[in-house]
Amino acid sequence: MIVSLVRRIAILTLTVFAASTAIFALVHLSGDPTDGFLAPGAAPAVRDAARERLGLDRPIAVQYGQFVARTFAGDFGDSWRNRQPAMDAVLDRLPATLRLAAAAIVISVVLGLTLGVMSAWLKAGTLRLGVRLLAMLGQAFPAFWLGLLGIMVFAVQLRWLPASGSDGWRSLILPAFSLAAYPGSLIARMTQTSLLDVATRPYITHAHAKGLGPAAIWLRHSLPNALLPTLGIVGVQAGFLVGGTIVVESVFAYPGLGRLALQAASERDLPVIQAFVVVAIVLVALVNIVVDVTATLIDSVPRGASLAAVNRG
């Protein structure tokens, strides 16, 4: 676990470094950065003052060094649009995005696990097929389309839920569900497949032979072993969740990171973009670290439990 933690943190550091290098190169390759926030016909003196204020008049190597150093310090300078520090602008929006992403993770894990476990446990063929079909559809429709459909049905027609904004949990329901559809489908499908796969393993036969009841076998042997691949999906989908949150936020006019970043992209507000990129990378890495730790914990449970069973038997 320590090894994987160190590995994740090393990857995180390298990623932030690589991303800041790429952004620095892109910014300087794509023309004069001052174009981004000065009026097109600005006087040369104004332009020079701006260059000096931003440190753009210094040698490129010095600029690069400072840029990377400031990236790791989380200091990206002021937003070019409003005089707020870029990092503060991003951090202001972070809680809303975290709420949405967390709600989507919970929904996708709960729904996915329930459907997957039910369809594998109840040996009904129609249910199994139904879950597979549902999973196929959930993976096929883009999250933003599901969101729009949700607005049209539940906000416009039925008037049950708000179509946009972020007042209270009611406005979280539609975005969270449309975001959860894809990972939820994957989890349902993967849980079903791995439960059916685990059921054929020798250690399950052994548990039966030992006289353990079906419930005990499920709780101690089947579920923990089938859960690991599911957790793997959550980790692998961390990037999707962060990316998908941005898309879904835009559908629901939800005031999170995504809307800020899209606006910054259209206005070429580079400090805000940089802050956003670093925060997004850190978020993905954090989700993966949490998943790694949880996986290690789950992995250690069945070993202890089965040992206890052996001692008792």
Next chain:
Amino acid sequence: MGEASRFVEVTPGREQSGSGVRRDQRRGHWSAAGTLLPLGIFMAVAIFGPWLGGDAIGQDLANRLQAPVGFGGQWGHPLGTDSLGRDLLARILAGARLSLIIGLAAASISAAVGVTLGLLAGARGGWIDTVVTAIVELSLAIPTIVIGIVLVATLGQSLPNLLAILVISGWIGYARVVRLQARNLVHADFITAAIATGAPAGRIAFTHLLPNVWPQVVVIFCQQVAAVMVWEASLTFLGIGLPIERISLGGLIREGQDHVFDGWWIAFFPGLAIALAVIGFNLLADWLQGRGGYLRRSTRFTDRVATSARSGLNGG
């Protein structure tokens, strides 16, 4: 899978009843037909649609926001019209073609990059392997959307930039799988024999290793086309994909966002078209994976996780 199915064929019982085998084959044909149907429909629509359908650009303000047939509309515009009176069906046909072209192009370029780097890393090992693996790990940690936002903010919005975004996040899926396969194969006897005959590294990679990883590459390709089409639509929907003057499925849904109150069909039908394509390509991938003679069962599972990572493209 090849070994497994051969094993099934020689089990007693199966072997004796010839009709059973034939029934299996027949069922195989039917499932193949069912599998390929969604993709067939989408391909036909995308390829031939623009000749069949009407005018995708012509405006007709007198007939703006007409509902589809069955909801009070007329057969002149089967799926209704948009806010400028343009025929939605014709626009979906045109958009489906562009989305398909972008999907195929991005998945092909990604395959070329990913397979080459994967083969190099897996077969040569050493520092090349270290560098490629490091780049893969780093890229996995950055969501596609984030790459898109950075590129659009710095370089602007255009078709080449969109392809760049899709390839930057797409090649990883190939590289990971090909690298692992090449690593496993590089100590096989036929490779040792090829090295012993003095074959150059390039020939070993492309004439000996590549044919053995090809079936998996084809499967990933199909999954990637589906994933790329969703990402293209998502980026265009966000306004950082295709430029606004191009007709695409994502762009149509973006237009439909303004008409959730008075024109649900504008966003609804393009979404169905995307889903049809995604289901079609994913079913094709599953079907190929089931048939692929070289695939062992154990690799299917991990591949799924790996590709869903990048479907990372779907995964991000």
